[in-house]
Structures are given as structure tokens and as C-alpha cells.
Amino acid sequence: MLGQQRIDLLQRVPRLKPMLKSRLFPPALMLVTLFVFMLAILSGLFGTPAGSRNFGIIFVWIVWWALLIILLVPFFGRAWCTICPIPAPGEWLQRRAIVNRTSGRLRTLRWRWPRRLKNLWLQNFGFLGVAIFSALILTRPNISAWLLLTLMIMGVALSLLYENRVFCRYVCPVGGFIGLYSLVAPVELRVSDPQICASHKTKDCITGNEQGYGCPWMVFPGKLARNNYCGLCLECLKTCPKNNIVINLRPFGSDLLVAKERRLDEAYKAFIMLGCALLYAGVLLGPWGWIKQWANMDTLPHWALYAAGFLVINLVVLPGLFWVTTAFARRLAGQSISLRHLFVDYAYALIPLGLAAWIAFSFGFVLVNGSYAPGVLSDPLGWGWNLFGTANVPWTPLWPTLIPFLQVGVLIAGLLFAIHIAYRIARQNSSGHRQAYLAMLPLGGFMAAITFMFLRLYAG
Ligand code: SF4
Ligand code: SF4
DSSP, X not given: OTTTOOEEHHHHSTTHHHHHHSTTTTHHHHHHHHHHHXXXXXXXXXXXXXXXXXXXXXXXXXXIHHIIIIIIHHHHTTHHHHHOSTTHHHHHHHHTOSSSOOSSOOOSOOBOXXXXXXXXXXXXXXXXXXXXXXXXXXXXXXXXHHHHHHHHHHHHHHHHHBSSOHIIIIIOHHHHHHHHHTTTOSEEEEESOHHHHHHOSSOHHHHOBTTBOSOTTOOOGGGOOSSTTOXXXXXXXXXXXXXXEEEEEOOTTGXXXXXXXXXXXXXXXXXXXXXXXXXXXXXXXXXXXXXXXHHTTSSHHHHHHHHHHHHHIIIIIHHHHHHHHHHHHHHHHTOOSOHHHHHHHHHTTHHHHHHHHHHHHHHHHHHHHGGGHHHHHHSTTSSSOOTTSOTTOOOOOSSXXXXXHHHHHHHHHHHHHHHHHHHHHHHHTSSSHHHHHHHHHHHHHHHHHHHHHHHHHHHO
């Protein structure tokens, strides 16, 4: 059954554990991603303004984005956070080291992060803030570079003020959605036996020891039930003296069924991600040229109208329609649980659908534009270099006739999985199968209608 089988990867692949326990992992990989990240910023600031010839635009918004959405997040959850360069300089400053475990406390001003901000709301609004400027960010290298630089400066500044990875946990707009979709991934870090943690007095995974640091994500592994707030930094694998940390392979979507940790801020993240996917598809693939112009800020009033519509659809219209659907499902099934509770719970069924929509969108993007990558690799700044002899590789869309089939297949698979999850959640809130099936009817209809809109936009 979903959520029950587990395969301990560290036991199955014995060579993995010593590699992951080495203090070189992950800093060695972070240094590589940091180099690429700095090159993306430099090419944005000093390279060609032509997006298709600029390393920053092509490698961040096409290559990295496609890798993240199509491969890393669906299959490895928060694995990107393991090697992400954005928080690296701040974390290294806190530790006064890149690889070694330094003694003493982290070097910060030790401010306290406000209690009311210990949730996803900043990340929700941060993502929307980036999304309404995305037509500019995705096409103008200098704007893209300033965004990347701002994220890195924020990461460093917050590391100097607060202990640990406050930026990743509460601020980073990318981390918010990676966390949400990591609930679907078939890989998890957990403890092998929670009883061992309960009776372990020193709790080295929190305090740290000479092998490693206390959890930088401020998580207690002994109570981990879902993927979304564990950044897979693997410090706990290094510090745990009881050998109690495991990395499991498990069925897709297991965390979506963890009932006790569902929250309104996460539910809203699911709406925002689904809404943004729908709006991007509409703006970039739909037949309405005027929306494209508004999104590209042809005039300030047009863009303001576009931004207002974007926010209203994400924050009011989509959640509002889902609220009405949930109310109908509750009445049809005769459920006595509060409407707010059901609204939050059922929103988690939208997570696989949103992820499928982003995968479908990204397939189109990367297969059509991926052939720009060899060119910018040889000439990252667009200055006429030819470092690897690939500067003149022509733009050639890959398998253009296959793209709609891929997109339709992914969307249908996402819908079926979302319906399955919705049924499982309905079952958690019902007294029997019949009640759950009745609740499912409006929810399934809602998700099918959204999928139909995507299909119209992707497949024409
Ligand atoms: S150090 Fe290991 S055994 Fe102890 S609380 Fe942490 S994960 Fe559990
Ligand atoms: S639980 Fe372990 S792997 Fe996850 S963020 Fe904390 S220390 Fe890192």
C-alpha cells in the first residue's frame, strides 16, 4: 500500500554511506554549482543582452529549471537543496569553514526569527513576486542576474543575523515549492527507530558533535514524518552515533497522506503553484498576444492590470473555486468535519497535478530551446568565444512532434494520481468507502476541469 513499503538505500548500496558521511560531501559539489551560479550572474551583468545567447538565461531558466522540475524534485525531493549554491557562502561564513567541522558556536548575531514568520507565507508571496515579473526575468539577462544576486545577498545577510539556514527554511521562494513537491518524491531521510531517538540523551543530530553540525534546517530527525523541511544536508548522517539515520526508497506521494501535519500555508502553496502553471501556460502558449505584451510591461498600467489579475487568480479565484468544490463535496458526502479542515486536506491532492503541469510545461520549454545550451557553453558572455567548439551549434527544437504527446501523457498521469490521492484523503475523513467516493465526485470534477484547461493550452 502507498506509504508503507520502504527500501533502505544505505543498506542496499553499502558504498553510498561512506561517501555521504565524508565532510567533502556536499561542499565539493556546492563549489561546482557556485561557480556556475557566479558565471550566470556575470554573464547577466556583463554579457550579451540577447537572452538566447546568454549563459545565465539558458543555463538557469532552461537547463537548471528543466533538470529541477523534470528530474530532481519528482525523483529525489529536496536533493537540489543539498548542493544549492545560494546559501553556501552564508553557511561557510557562519562556520568559518567550507569542509571541516570547526569547534565553537556558529558565528552570527543570534537574532531570533519571528514566530509568526515560521511558516511558508513569506515564500508564497516571494514566489508570486518573482512570478509576476517572470516575463522580464526569463528574457532579460541583467534582470535575471540581479534576481540571483539579490537571493545570494539575502542568504548571506540572514546567515549573519540568524543561526542556521533561516533563509532556506522561511524565505527562499525556490525552496518553498521544492519542499512542497518533495512530498511526492520516492526518496526520504528518516530515522530507523524513533524509540532510539526518544531515549538518546545527547541528541547529537541537534547539538552537533566533532563529526558534524547540528541540523542547519532546525529539524529533529527523530520526528521527521515528511520531506518538506529536511534539506538533505546529511549532517545528521554524520553526527548520529547510533547509526539511526536511513535514506529510504518509498512509494511516490507517501507524504501526501501524512494527515497530522497539513497546514493552510502549504495548501496555499499548492494553489499558487497550480495557478502559476496555468497562467504561464496561458500567457506563453495561449492565443492572446495582448497578455504577452502586458506581462512584458509594454506599458506600466497594462503590467499593473496583469499583475493584479495574476494575484487575484492565485490568491482568491482558484482557492475560492476549490472552497466551493470542497463545500459541495462535504455536503454530498454528508461529512461532519469542518469545511476549513477539509479544504486544507483536499488541497494536498492538487500537489501531484501541479507538479505534472510544471513537468509538462518544462518539457515544451527544454525540448524547444535546449539546443541553445551548447552554444552558450562555448561563449557564455556572447562575446564571440568558442571555448569548446560548439558556439555555432544551430537552434534545433528536439522532437517537436513528440512534445504534445509527452505533455498529454504527463498531465493524464498527474490527474489520475491526484484523483487517487484525493480519494485516499477523502477516506481519511470519511466513515466508509461510499462517503469517500461521494466526496470524490466534485473534487475529481474540479481536477479534471483544470487538466482540460492545460490540455487545451498544451495540445492546442
Ligand atoms: S543523534 Fe541519532 S539517535 Fe540520537 S536523536 Fe539524533 S537521530 Fe536519533
Ligand atoms: S534532518 Fe538531517 S539531512 Fe535533514 S536538514 Fe536536518 S541534518 Fe540535514
